[in-house]
Amino acid sequence: MQQSAFLPHQALAQLFDVLQRDGYTVVGPTAEQGAILYRQLDSVDQLPVGLVDHQAPGRYRLEQQAHGRYFDWVGTAQGLKPWLFTPEQPLMVAREVEGGLRFESVHENVPPTAVIGVRGCDLAALALQDKHFLQGEYPDPHYSTRREQLLLIAVNCHRSAATCFCVSTGDGPEVTGGADMVLDELDQGFWVRATSPRGSALLARLPTRPLPGWHKRRSKTLRKRARVQQRALPSRDLRTPLYQARDDETLWQSVADRCLTCGNCAAVCPTCFCSRVDEESPLDGGQSTQVRRWDTCFNDEHSYLVGHVVRKSAVHKYRQWLTHKLAIWHDQYDRSGCTGCGRCITWCPVGIDIVEEVQRLCTEVKAQEPHE
Amino acid sequence: MNDPWLPQQAVVMEKVMETPDVATLSLKLADTAAHQRFRFDCGQFNMLYLFGLGEVPISIMDLRQGLVQHTIRAVGRISRKLVALEPGANLGLRGPFGNSWPIEEARGRDLVFITAGLGCAPVIAAIRRVIAARPDYRRLVIMQGVKHREDLLWQEQYERWREVPDCQVLLAASEEKQAPFAWSLGMVTTLIDKARFDVNNCTVMMCGPEPMIRASMHGLEAVGVGLENCFVSLERNMQCAVGLCGHCQMGTPFICREGPIFRVPDIRQWFLLEGY
Numbered sequence: 051m052q053q054s055a056f057l058p059h060q061a062l063a064q065l066f067d068v069l070q071r072d073g074y075t076v077v078g079p080t081a082e083q084g085a086i087l088y089r090q091l092d093s094v095d096q097l098p099v100g101l102v103d104h105q106a107p108g109r110y111r112l113e114q115q116a117h118g119r120y121f122d123w124v125g126t127a128q129g130l131k132p133w134l135f136t137p138e139q140p141l142m143v144a145r146e147v148e149g150g151l152r153f154e155s156v157h158e159n160v161p162p163t164a165v166i167g168v169r170g171c172d173l174a175a176l177a178l179q180d181k182h183f184l185q186g187e188y189p190d191p192h193y194s195t196r197r198e199q200l201l202l203i204a205v206n207c208h209r210s211a212a213t214c215f216c217v218s219t220g221d222g223p224e225v226t227g228g229a230d231m232v233l234d235e236l237d238q239g240f241w242v243r244a245t246s247p248r249g250s251a252l253l254a255r256l257p258t259r260p261l262p263g264w265h266k267r268r269s270k271t272l273r274k275r276a277r278v279q280q281r282a283l284p285s286r287d288l289r290t291p292l293y294q295a296r297d298d299e300t301l302w303q304s305v306a307d308r309c310l311t312c313g314n315c316a317a318v319c320p321t322c323f324c325s326r327v328d329e330e331s332p333l334d335g336g337q338s339t340q341v342r343r344w345d346t347c348f349n350d351e352h353s354y355l356v357g358h359v360v361r362k363s364a365v366h367k368y369r370q371w372l373t374h375k376l377a378i379w380h381d382q383y384d385r386s387g388c389t390g391c392g393r394c395i396t397w398c399p400v401g402i403d404i405v406e407e408v409q410r411l412c413t414e415v416k417a418q419e420p421h422e
Numbered sequence: 423m424n425d426p427w428l429p430q431q432a433v434v435m436e437k438v439m440e441t442p443d444v445a446t447l448s449l450k451l452a453d454t455a456a457h458q459r460f461r462f463d464c465g466q467f468n469m470l471y472l473f474g475l476g477e478v479p480i481s482i483m484d485l486r487q488g489l490v491q492h493t494i495r496a497v498g499r500i501s502r503k504l505v506a507l508e509p510g511a512n513l514g515l516r517g518p519f520g521n522s523w524p525i526e527e528a529r530g531r532d533l534v535f536i537t538a539g540l541g542c543a544p545v546i547a548a549i550r551r552v553i554a555a556r557p558d559y560r561r562l563v564i565m566q567g568v569k570h571r572e573d574l575l576w577q578e579q580y581e582r583w584r585e586v587p588d589c590q591v592l593l594a595a596s597e598e599k600q601a602p603f604a605w606s607l608g609m610v611t612t613l614i615d616k617a618r619f620d621v622n623n624c625t626v627m628m629c630g631p632e633p634m635i636r637a638s639m640h641g642l643e644a645v646g647v648g649l650e651n652c653f654v655s656l657e658r659n660m661q662c663a664v665g666l667c668g669h670c671q672m673g674t675p676f677i678c679r680e681g682p683i684f685r686v687p688d689i690r691q692w693f694l695l696e697g698y
Contacts, residue, residue, distance in 0.1 A: 141427040142425075142427045142428055142429070144429075144471070144473050144474075144514065146473060150431050150433070150452060150512040151431050151473055151512045151513070151514060152431070153428055153429050153430070153431065153514060154428075155425040155427070155428050156427075182666070183666065186664075186665050186666070186679070187664070187665065187679070188424075188426040188664035188665060188666065189426075190426070190666055191425055191426075191427075293691075296695070297695065299697075323666070323668055324667065324668035324669065325661075325662075325666070325667050325668065326661055326667065326669070327476065327477070327661045327662060327667065328476075329474060329475055329476035331474040335474075338473055338474045340427065340476070340477075342667075345667075345668075345669070347668075351659075352659065352669055353658070353659060353669070354659050355657060355658065355659055356497045356498055357497075360658070360659075360697065360698070361697050361698075363697070365697070366696070366697030369697065370697065370698070374671070378671075378673060378674050381674040382674060
């Protein structure tokens, strides 16, 4: 069975054709409102040809370049999260009927969905969300339904944005697993590798050619170049310094003074999983629906208890978010909750940089240690 | 895949107003087979759902004459409506969820119960079960603190517990001017010095406001109780009860999943910090 081949650039349309003929909804990157987003696509024409993203703390800009590559951008504004853990999800419908209440499960009809353009950090985040939503005592049926329908066609990053730090988390820029097919894109075409049985079956139906050696060599060089990143977390397991920092609130004041507690970081974070449950009753009565919506630990209501809010100050909120993401996750899910995608840096309205904050906390914690 | 979000229909069979804002509801699941299957361990909770309003976690008091009992105080939007339900009313129920008090493991030991406010409901269930198996345990100490004497629910029950062999009942009122007969004046923690039990062979179960739990931890350590023998029932904003919504995390544990009952040393590092 063929596992690795060359797909000419103009033949990408055939990948779309094959997927659509097989009944897949194709989801891929497209430029919308000044950013790259995953959207349902009808054809390759909607892909962001020649677009490159420039990211910095609190900043995301697209630039049109002269080349014809589809995947030269690095980061989408949202990862895969909204496609599986949807921002709004009905959970249950209650009806008032003769003799009481009737409760109905919500079943969704999700078509097979192929996502093209997924990055290493996206896939690492997906594996983490799988752990949370599927591998506990009570798997979430809504996440599960969508997850089962997913076919993943990943792309190795040949560039890193200024905000990327996936090398330090071990989640990129190369795809390390979790995809059905992986692409390396050069001007002439794609180095296509099948990484699952479904990927192999798909590859067999594409008009591929033997892979030229130079394509492979050039791809590897570019992947290596993408590993040079401006940001890096001090280590993968930050429990020791962060649990020390946790116990001294003064260390969190400088970041809390800037933090707007808007929750943008949590909304774009591909692993944040919090949700609240709302009750929605139409005015005509008779039925009522429980709806799950994304929530973040930056909202007062998140830690509301009768009589008080556990985390009211920005110090407590930011500390909760950061210590959870980078330390507590290790105890809950056996690894950090951060995949180095840098979205929380880019989409923070005041440009708070998680990497810079962690480095500062580590330094300050060290400075507090008694000298010999 | 089972749908963890789907409640079962339940009906209020009996209602007792304990005080003007506290009611005990006895529920029956509409599905007879499900009703007969229903079991709970002391310390677990159910999610009770009201049509058009939503769900709240409520600890389970008892399973009496086959009915699931909850004692509920009207404190929030949904609990107020729960307390206002009358027999015949319909509601939804998911559960039971969470872990339980170490009642089995504590056999052969002195048992110490410390509660304050209405936070006592989960502990009351445990006390009842222990008293029903009285010979299995050594000395019992029941400490309960309230603001005013009349805030104490089930006063008669406490009086009956005073009659149980080798059972010390200590009550404290913090906002009375004079100590009522057989009561102490002050917080529940002032009772710890009066309690007589074997600090080297005891299991402590606590439930109540967090400042009271922290003070009790100090008081227990001061008299020589190892905190590894102390258990506490905790509360956070639980919206799903199945470890998915994320609201009830207290540092590492999800209260709904690893809790609500914790051995004190397992939760101490988070519990003692404001903001977790």
